[in-house]
Amino acid sequence: MDNLHFYQQHDIDCLFDKLKGQRKGRLLYQLPTSGGKTVIFSEIAKRFIQTFNKKVIVLTHRTELCKQTTKALKQSGVINKVINSSVKKITKKDSFECFVAMVETLKNRIDEGLIDTSKIGLVIVDEAHHNSFHKLFEKFGNASIIGVTATPLSADINLPMKKFYYELIIGEQIASLIDKGFLARPKFFAYDVELNSLRLGQKGDFSITTSDELYSSPAMLDLLMHSYESHCRGKKTLIFNNGIFTSRKVLESFQAKGYPIRHLDNGTSANERTEILNWFKKTKDAVLTSVSILTTGFDEPTIKAVIVNRATTSLTLYHQMVGRGARKMGNKKTFSLIDLGNNADRLGSWEAPLDWIDIFEHPEVYYERLNQAAKETHLISSELRNKFPNSLEISFDVLSAHQNCISQGLKPKTVMIDSQRQHALMCVENSQTVVEGLSLAGELDAEITYRVKQYAKCLGNVTKNYVKWLEQDYKEQLKKMICKMASQIHPLEQAV
Numbered sequence: 384m385d386n387l388h389f390y391q392q393h394d395i396d397c398l399f400d401k402l403k404g405q406r407k408g409r410l411l412y413q414l415p416t417s418g419g420k421t422v423i424f425s426e427i428a429k430r431f432i433q434t435f436n437k438k439v440i441v442l443t444h445r446t447e448l449c450k451q452t453t454k455a456l457k458q459s460g461v462i463n464k465v466i467n468s469s470v471k472k473i474t475k476k477d478s479f480e481c482f483v484a485m486v487e488t489l490k491n492r493i494d495e496g497l498i499d500t501s502k503i504g505l506v507i508v509d510e511a512h513h514n515s516f517h518k519l520f521e522k523f524g525n526a527s528i529i530g531v532t533a534t535p536l537s538a539d540i541n542l543p544m545k546k547f548y549y550e551l552i553i554g555e556q557i558a559s560l561i562d563k564g565f566l567a568r569p570k571f572f573a574y575d576v577e578l579n580s581l582r583l584g585q586k587g588d589f590s591i592t593t594s595d596e597l598y599s600s601p602a603m604l605d606l607l608m609h610s611y612e613s614h615c616r617g618k619k620t621l622i623f624n625n626g627i628f629t630s631r632k633v634l635e636s637f638q639a640k641g642y643p644i645r646h647l648d649n650g651t652s653a654n655e656r657t658e659i660l661n662w663f664k665k666t667k668d669a670v671l672t673s674v675s676i677l678t679t680g681f682d683e684p685t686i687k688a689v690i691v692n693r694a695t696t697s698l699t700l701y702h703q704m705v706g707r708g709a710r711k712m713g714n715k716k717t718f719s720l721i722d723l724g725n726n727a728d729r730l731g732s733w734e735a736p737l738d739w740i741d742i743f744e745h746p747e748v749y750y751e752r753l754n755q756a757a758k759e760t761h762l763i764s765s766e767l768r769n770k771f772p773n774s775l776e777i778s779f780d781v782l783s784a785h786q787n788c789i790s791q792g793l794k795p796k797t798v799m800i801d802s803q804r805q806h807a808l809m810c811v812e813n814s815q816t817v818v819e820g821l822s823l824a825g826e827l828d829a830e831i832t833y834r835v836k837q838y839a840k841c842l843g844n845v846t847k848n849y850v851k852w853l854e855q856d857y858k859e860q861l862k863k864m865i866c867k868m869a870s871q872i873h874p875l876e877q878a879v
Contacts, residue, residue, distance in 0.1 A: 414554035416706025437504025595626035618687035684712035694724030807864035
């Protein structure tokens with residue numbers, strides 16, 4: 384292929400040299416989303432067939448990736464065939480050099496004797512981090528294996544990638560690809576979202592149920608709309624959600640404001656999905672809200688904004704979502720990135736350098752850090768959150784606020800004053816009278832206790848009696864602030 388970028392050509396040469404040096408080797412190759420992994424492994428397949436005259440199999444995990452892969456292989460000059468449910472027979476007359484298949488389909492065809500695995504010299508695994516492919520490795524005893532991924536971190540903590548691959552090859556990194564003009568640069572906007580009501584599910588990520596409850600709330604829908612209108616209005620925008628219920632609520636709220644928007648999830652029929660994606664491609668200011676789809680096998684470089692309207696503990700998923708906006712096209716140099724799940728705080732900024740070798744060698748350490756960060760989230764009930772629907776942001780990081788005060792030479796008590804002011808505003812903006820505001824303050828007792836304890840940790844060695852006094856004083860000062868704020872907003876209301 385004549386239009387390879389220099390870094391792609393370099394990595395192709397490197398990988399092929401490794402293949403020649405270690406027959407039956409198992410290599411894992413890392414390259415960021417939108418870096419051109421499909422082009423690279425298509426060229427590897429072509430060169431392998433020409434050099435060794437052996438067949439190649441490319442494994443994928445989704446139908447869309449099968450279509451994308453077979454097209455890229457053909458463009459590289461590789462005659463290939465997709466092995467799907469409709470393929471029942473391959474005759475000896477067929478001269479296919481390469482096969483493309485999903486795992487279960489290929490396993491069935493091998494068991495049926497349709498494919499002679501002894502003639503396969505190279506197995507290429509796309510999106511290798513899914514690790515659903517290892518079950519087939521033993522069937523290719525004469526083949527080398529190359530896994531390809533943007534994030535060499537297994538989706539299953541019990542199946543680390545180093546168990547199946549012997550060496551990790553690192554490609555060009557995100558920051559470098561941006562600096563050299565191969566990827567668009569994100570214009571990052573983050574809103575501090577209170578995630579206290581989220582719970583971790585069985586697979587280690589935040590559950591759909593608790594995510595739906597939080598992100599379909601009036602406050603979060605308002606925050607989403609505010610972020611869109613502030614940074615994305617008029618731009619082709621892709622919104623990622625964790626639950627279908629949330630995505631449909633997003634659809635309703637955007638439709639109510641007259642914005643062009645469609646909804647897509649993994650239950651959408653193939654015909655409707657095609658129609659929606661065609662509409663999205665042709666509509667300049669289109670908004671597409673989606674769930675569990677479009678993170679892989681979707682290439683739409685006209686996207687100008689990505690809103691991550693969810694929280695995740697998955698580094699892979701975060702990189703895939705953000706990467707949808709990074710594809711360059713024409714004069715596109717940047718894209719807007721909105722984080723509504725504190726994901727950058729948890730996982731690091733998208734373009735920040737990562738020590739992939741260390742993560743590959745010691746994945747358990749990385750997982751432990753992520754799990755600890757997720758578990759340290761201070762718990763707040765959804766019932767309490769729903770009592771403050773008009774408040775866009777109800778979180779307050781006491782530790783960070785204290786550090787800022789010290790660095791600016793301010794008195795530590797400024798932290799508690801700022802915290803009280805935020806709580807007072809929450810009570811006032813969600814009430815019609817002073818009495819209602821003071822009543823709402825009573826709902827904050829547990830949160831006040833937590834913030835005071837965090838503040839006490841910052842102060843160091845303080846007595847239990849002092850902490851108790853701090854909490855009582857906090858509540859008294861909060862009442863005074865509520866009365867003062869409410870009297871300004873409701874001047875006819877007499878303070879209690």
